[in-house]
Amino acid sequence: xxxxxxxxxxxxxxxxxxxxxxxxxxxxxxxxxxxxxxxxxxxxxxxxxxxxxxxxxxxxxxxxxxxxxxxxxxxxxxxxxxxx
Numbered sequence: 001x002x003x004x005x006x007x008x009x010x011x012x013x014x015x016x017x018x019x020x021x022x023x024x025x026x027x028x029x030x031x032x033x034x035x036x037x038x039x040x041x042x043x044x045x046x047x048x049x050x051x052x053x054x055x056x057x058x059x060x061x062x063x064x065x066x067x068x069x070x071x072x073x074x075x076x077x078x079x080x081x082x083x084x
Contacts, residue, residue, distance in 0.1 A: 017031060
């Protein structure tokens with residue numbers, strides 16, 4: 001099986017990886033391998049946008065109105081927080 005070696009890992013990053021791996025009850029190598037698998041499994045922005053081009057548009061949806069409603073809800077939530 002191929003191996004990957006990473007040189008010059010900053011000490012603070014290595015320590016954070018070590019702690020996260022310990023919390024997950026795996027070795028640092030296993031933890032980093034999981035991170036790599038998760039990252040490589042995500043489509044790139046270009047791949048994601050290309051996949052959208054193949055989809056049919058959702059009929060009868062007013063995206064502008066939905067965004068306006070969401071923004072109004074957010075504004076109201078901020079106003080409540082600021083009053084307290």
